[in-house]
Amino acid sequence: MKLDFSSLDALAAGLTDLPAIDHKAAEAAQARQAELTKPPGSLGRLEELAIFMAGWQGAARPRIDGAQALVFAGNHGICAQGVNPFPQEVTAAMVANFNAGGAAINQLCRVAGAEMLVVALDLDRPTRDFTQGPAMDEAEALDALRQGAEAVDTNASVLILGEMGIGNSTVAAALAHGVLGGKAEDWVGRGTGAVGDVLTKKRDVVRDGVARHAGLSPLGLLAALGGREQAAIAGAVLAARAARIPVMLDGFICTASTVPLWAIDPELLGHCLVAHRSAEGGHAKMLEAMGKRPILDLGMALGEGSGAAVALSVLRHALAMHDGMATFSEAGIG
Template sequence: MTFALASLDDLKTLAARLPAADAEAAAGARARQNSLTKPPGSLGRLEEIAEFMAAWRATARPEIWQAQALVFAGNHGICAQGVNPYPQEVTVQMVANFQAGGAAINQLARVNGADLDVIALDLDRPTGDFTQGPAMSADDCLDALNRGAAAVNEGADILILGEMGIGNSTVAAALAAASFGGGAAEWVGPGTGSDQAGIARKVDAIERGLMLHAGAKGDAGAILSALGGREQAAICGAVLAARAARVPVILDGFICTAAAAVLHVADPALLDHCLVGHASAEPGHRKLLAATAKRPVLEFDMRLGEGSGAALALGIVRAALACHNGMATFGEAGVSEA
């Protein structure tokens, strides 16, 4: 059955109703790792990733037959505050580039074996300027969240998430500050290339937005509606639908992680099935990783967005499972154990 939320208030109690990690499958994967022809623990995080995949796919020997990559695109009213160095028309143009196969995500998804879908979310209808009022009504936010959930292929073995939207690095910094505290300047970076004056405009806009929407603190749905965008809400919906189907998720960099991290406000357990593909060069990402207790798979100094770091990390997950499933045990290889 397709996952959907009836209201944003459902976020507050959802964690208890969604599948948890399968401890028996994880234990089976750990036992297999310890029987393979290598010293225990010698493959480091590859072993941890194999166990993570086993726990969420509920099998001691998980495989990736089908990987889905979703890129959600949206436009933002906060651009009225001069926070973006590029015009909003670029969002539409980049969606066309994704659909034509010309972006980095197309190449990385293809080479790492992921089927890419691009979901444009009402690009002709930007969200509201959150310095003047809420970015979305509760109904609009819920609709975007459920559209994200509906895009998930419940038959996939893993889901890669990314985003596109001019102005959404400002949105991400606002969501992170509202979710985890701290001043706006602690979360803001250059995004697509803002200069110091542009960064100052971002900080000012976020500070005004946080003051206006201070009442949203501690309420994931209220934060997402007040400060988020449609692509951020869709990412949250996709994360939740994947959890309902026991599909592990790889989040991309700062913007994608900041979107999903709103769910952490509702319950940190809602992100237990998520890996973070890479540590973004955007300065707020490391602070966000610390706040959510997430360790990135890769550190490649990337800050492109569009799911590129998550798609690259998929190759590492595939490598982890190739070793996990393909290596011989000591008994099979006739190798003596210590």
């Protein structure tokens, strides 16, 4: 199906017709698991992952023929408030590092077997300071959502998502606070190293920004509080769903980018796995609120899609086990 980017309301209204999981394929995969040469449930989450992939691929024996990794990068007007210890020029420098193959995500994608694409979103034109007004107007938010959707390779078997953007842990905290409620301090963490007065400032601007934009729709909050990379991640998630591609979300910032979609309907993230529990404060609380269980917990907080790339290797192991193991009858057991 085609997503409607004519307005935020039109986009939200069209999300009721997205494809659903294939329950018959999932049931067939579950039946195969019961026949494999192992005690039932002995491979734990690996079994669940294989069944999940079967349901979204519509095949009892799913495979990963191609994996795509998308890393979206953006800059943020909220940095004018002094919420980050590094200048925004670092965003462009890291994008250059990604493109040169020198970042952590490059190495992890190479090992996990994912084709990586970096999408830089108007780095020379940061969003606006959300304590003074909306970070993006509707047209800007729709453009970022559309760019995220158009970046998705619809031939991929699985999509992993990541981000880069100085200041975007503040943006993520604001999205979580705006959609999930609680207090600003529930969601604000150290990010790239905020301590002392900088950390206090982060809490203050998140509190003030959320109060300023209270009462908006979920996609309205994405525009008012989010960044271009957050909107692009949300657009990519929706395009993947339209193409029945399972998605692997990275940590705190990537998950927060999908919170507005979850607020429209939690089932919009039914095709999404959360790769890992970030060490960034607030991610565990976010996952609890959304009912999402991460695959890994390695104390990571880098971003870039790094945790998702590591979890992709786990997903490959799950499918290799599911497809390659002999059944009891094939092995002549029992």
